[in-house]
Amino acid sequence: MTKTALSHKSASPWLEDMRRRFRTLPFLKATGNTVFLFIFFYLYLYIQRNPVFEVTQIPATQLDRWIGFQPWALALYLSLWVYTTLPVALQPDLKQLTKYGLHIGLMCALSLLIFVFWPTSVSAAVGPREGGGMFAMMYAVDTNGNALPSLHVAAAVFSFMWLQTIFRSVRAPIWLRVVDALWCAGICYSTLAVKQHLLLDVIAGGALGAVAGWLSLRSAGRGKIAG
Template identity: 45%
Template sequence: MSTPADLVVSPLAPATRWSAELWARVRLHFVLKTVGITAFIWVFFIGYFWVLRHPAYPVTLMPVTALDRWVPFQPAMLLPYLTLWFYVGIPAGLAPSFRQLIVHGLWATALCVTGLAIFYFWPTAVPPRPFDAASYPGFALLQGVDAPGNACPSMHVAVAVFTAICLHRLLRDIGAPRWPTLLNALWCLAIVYSTLATKQHVALDAAAGVLLGTTFALFSLRWRPGGWSADAVGRGAADIIRRQ
């Protein structure tokens, strides 16, 4: 009698099996994942801007630390800053089954709702920049979309860290080599650093975001449906691999 783990076995060499499974997961429920991730981000921004405009209490200005003074304004870091909105969808896009997709979405929702609740009851903002960032390409649009409010914790950092930890576990589950794992870590670090280098957040915002994102990521890895890799893949992505 075969077990779920037996279903993962394929004639592919170990060096390519992980990439085959990766692409199989991408193709699994591709349209549903694409639409769902887009809708999730859209709904988040609706809540984000509502809270930004309707805080329950006066806004607290976040203090500037020595680290903030040490990190200079770097306009080029706007690019990694904006990549968050692609990066955040990768773990959901690689979910091996519909059930895992829903569970990941629920944990991501819990993270975002917690962050928005903090913004509502403890509204914060970053200090005004001592220069006109709007004169740099892209920053005028960014200031109109990502206002200096809703500062602490940085949801940019929280979501990036949550994504990095979930993606690290996913890559480990499929037996990926070291370079995708390293790329994942560097991408997350670049996004976190970009929040300081673009002066969208201060160091305390980023630190709080790391704490929030790590907390929910670890909870999501501990409390999730059984068979995240073998059982789920056996029912989903591995079926695609076997047909190759």
């Protein structure tokens, strides 16, 4: 038996399934995700900087006042852009990839419509945000506008639900699903810790992501997600 054959024989079935998914349509997945983000951010920032209606200030809760500014959470906050690529990379075929892109696109489009007709901000309630460096760059690009619902949280929850379903489908070990849950929770917490969002934004974003995720998974079907 060759070394390659031994390697495939010793590899866990779930790991082989994950590798197969990653190797399916890699260029299309990478290109499509990049184009999607470019279009989304162009619209998101344009709406943020050109509000049509009066901007509503979201009030802080006691929890928001208790959670102070925590610079260490920036890495978790920015890790969303890695996290959201995972369910894209793990789609088993073109049909499922297209369905996934359509559903997350609809969720983002709904959020943008909300931001157009009900622009919101947390700038008056988040408290001091110091940090310089990466923080100064982030604040210069992405202000405290388009606050509710938090799309950062919505995208994290949507991705979490898809990843959990995929991991169950390929019979991945429980530790991987735990890591996934902790990563998602960390991203949601980071939005409060870096003072980009308030608790009400997080709750609304979580609800949006959960409903959109449930509807998309129901439409896709578990058997098809299993590939």
